[in-house]
Amino acid sequence: MTAAAEPSGLYRTVALIRGFEQRAVELVRDGVIRGGIHPCTGQEAVAAGTCAALRPDDVITSTHRGHGHVLAKGADPARMMAELAGRSTGLNQGRGGSMHAADFAAGVLGADAIVGAAVPIAAGAAWAMRQAGADRVALAYFGDGAVSQGVVLESFNLAALWRVPVVLVCENNGFATSMRPADTMAGTVVGRAAAFGIPAAVVDGMDPQAVLDATTGAVERARSGGGPTLLECVTYRFDAHHTWEHTARPRYRTDEEVAAGTARDPLEIQGARIPAATRATIDAETAELLDEAVRFALAGPHPDPATALDHLYATGLRPRAGAL
Amino acid sequence: MPRLSYLKALNRAIGDEMERDPAVCVLGEDIGVAVTYATAGLLRRFGRDRVLDTPISEQAFTSFATGAAMAGMRPLIEFQIPALLFLAFEQIANQAHKFSLMTGGQTRVPVTYLLPGSGSRDSWAGQHSDHPYSLFAHVGVKTVVPATATDAYGLLVTAIRDDDPVVVFAPSGALGVREDVDLAGLAPVPLGSARIHRAGTDVTVVAVGHLVHDALAVADELAGTVSVEVFDPRSLHPFDWAGLAASLERTGRLVVVDDSNRSCGIGAEIVATAAEEMRLVAPPRRVTRPDGAVLPFARELDLACQPTRSQLRAAVEKSVGAG
Incomplete structure (x- = not known):
């Protein structure tokens, strides 16, 4: 068992994501992070539990609400925060931002800003790794809002048809922006998987250990040639769809409902499973790590506008400028 | 009101x-x-x-x-x-x-x-x-x-x-x-009918969408030295080609400011049609996003890819200088 899969390791990852998002929201309010973020607060157990079942050479694709996935897979929180702040020292050199964080060295193929768009990308990467003779797997995250996108269902078909080593993780956080699954989804998430012959399970997405246990089985199946598995991790989005809501305050859920939804907190669930002293030590270490991450982000240089289209082409082809 | x-x-x-x-x-x-x-x-x-x-x-x-x-x-x-x-x-x-x-x-x-x-x-x-x-x-x-x-x-x-x-x-x-x-x-506005926000005699600036307001600001800055006509096509397809021809009869000079990527953007079509069919006494110019631009996240990089007032002003001045 890796350190991340120990009870204290799962807690450490949950605490890291929780603290990271708190600081990121503050930096949005301060104007340091432009464009806002989609906080994953409340959903940390999904990221922590799934990534603890993966090897460093396995890969993931993520979503617009992807900070937790990227951190849990092993990206450096300091470079992640610098990316959110648009600095040259960020994971993507300030080119991607919150919705596109990628760290190929850590197996993060990237977050994606189009709902459902990364699911076939994960399937294709999984297929290629198997073709190369490796026993690596890919894991795709997507939300409850994505399961009615055609491309996601088409990906289920391809993955099952070709027994691709991919794990399909649906984070059902109760809301697609303002819309509830009951208002957008005929049938069920696991029923969609069943239609393609994909084994599927509903998992307690507030419990890191439950997510780890379910993902471990899915990863083993994928690695051993058994093809895809779908896990519907039922969780709850504690914060806004996007930090824009902190000022605009659209009304699609009541305060009472939020209070009920946040009653089960992955931080407390996993925190209760480790000695108090261990928890206190992890909390202190995490706070120090994240304070340093913020310092690193703020100290990073802003990118030079003359480099705006660097990397546009892998071959180095240079486009003409906009004004002649 | x-x-x-x-x-x-x-x-x-x-x-x-x-x-x-x-x-x-x-x-x-x-x-x-x-x-x-x-x-x-x-x-x-x-x-x-x-x-x-x-x-x-x-x-x-x-x-x-x-x-x-x-x-x-x-x-x-x-x-x-x-x-x-x-x-x-x-x-x-x-x-x-x-x-x-x-x-x-x-x-x-x-x-x-x-x-x-x-x-x-x-x-x-x-x-x-x-x-x-x-x-x-x-x-x-x-x-x-x-x-x-x-x-x-x-x-x-x-x-x-x-x-x-x-x-x-x-x-x-x-x-x-x-x-x-x-x-x-408030009333319907027909498609294919441009709007001249500001009349001028030296240069026609065709501005698309939000860039109309930038063009008006540049026209203000240049007032006294260059008389800029600000032409807002309002609909790009259909396009008010007759209106543009009439404007160029007055000015003979054309600058297009367009938030498209340069290659195959609407600015290219406007410049090409004007060159083929309309009165021009100076080479037409475009101010656009770069070719094939993907907008980077960081604010400085994002802004560096969008048309600016200073680029538009320089293009207008070049157009007048060339004529």
Whole structure:
């Protein structure tokens, strides 16, 4: 068992994501992070539990609400925060931002800003790794809002048809922006998987250990040639769809409902499973790590506008400028 | 006179048309809570049968609207993000747009696609910052880019009443624009009819969408040295070519400022048509995004890819110097 899969390791990852998002929201309010973020607060157990079942050479694709996935897979929180702040020292050199964080060295193929768009990308990467003779797997995250996108269902078909080593993780956080699954989804998430012959399970997405246990089985199946598995991790989005809501305050859920939804907190669930002293030590270490991450982000240089289209082409082809 | 914001004008146009014509209905994501504001209050006024909050299924609900239109409805679809047009491009360009011709005129597809917040917002990065109006003009879908609140109202009303598919781009750079208007005087604005915001005699600046306001600012800066005519095409397809020709008869010089990627952007078509058919005494110029630009996230990089006032001013001065 890796350190991340120990009870204290799962807690450490949950605490890291929780603290990271708190600081990121503050930096949005301060104007340091432009464009806002989609906080994953409340959903940390999904990221922590799934990534603890993966090897460093396995890969993931993520979503617009992807900070937790990227951190849990092993990206450096300091470079992640610098990316959110648009600095040259960020994971993507300030080119991607919150919705596109990628760290190929850590197996993060990237977050994606189009709902459902990364699911076939994960399937294709999984297929290629198997073709190369490796026993690596890919894991795709997507939300409850994505399961009615055609491309996601088409990906289920391809993955099952070709027994691709991919794990399909649906984070059902109760809301697609303002819309509830009951208002957008005929049938069920696991029923969609069943239609393609994909084994599927509903998992307690507030419990890191439950997510780890379910993902471990899915990863083993994928690695051993058994093809895809779908896990519907039922969780709850504690914060806004996007930090824009902190000022605009659209009304699609009541305060009472939020209070009920946040009653089960992955931080407390996993925190209760480790000695108090261990928890206190992890909390202190995490706070120090994240304070340093913020310092690193703020100290990073802003990118030079003359480099705006660097990397546009892998071959180095240079486009003409906009004004002649 | 009351102040009308561009966003309120869009909202008012949809509401007025829904009142006027029971066939008008609205589909889109989160339109019940109106995250873009364009659909604010419509669910309460018109109910769930006419204001349909959709699942995140853009390809399906876009052609769903096509089918509804072919069966007598007049749907308006709101897309929250301009890049969703890439997702639904097949449904618009290859389906809705082609049915009138392919059926020998048996059907019509009166669907309006509204983009409240096209182009770059503040650091929304590569997948949320495109401005693909030229793409739709290229394939021949009617394409509208209003610059002011009055025109946003008038052009959206016209788009809804039009019997063909029409894409209405509401640039994020224009959404905050407000003006004093006589609400009773709001009226449809025909497609293919340009608006001259400022008359001039030295240079015609064709400005698209929010860039009209930048062009007016540059015209102000240059007043006294260069007389700039600010020409707002309002619709890119159809385009008011006769209006542009008349303007160039007066000025003989052309600068286009266009938030498209340079290669194959609408600015290229405007410059080419002017060069072929109109009076020019100096080489025409374009101020655009770079070729094939993908907007980077960091604010400095994002801004570096968009047309600027200083670039426009330099292009106008070069045009006059060359003449």
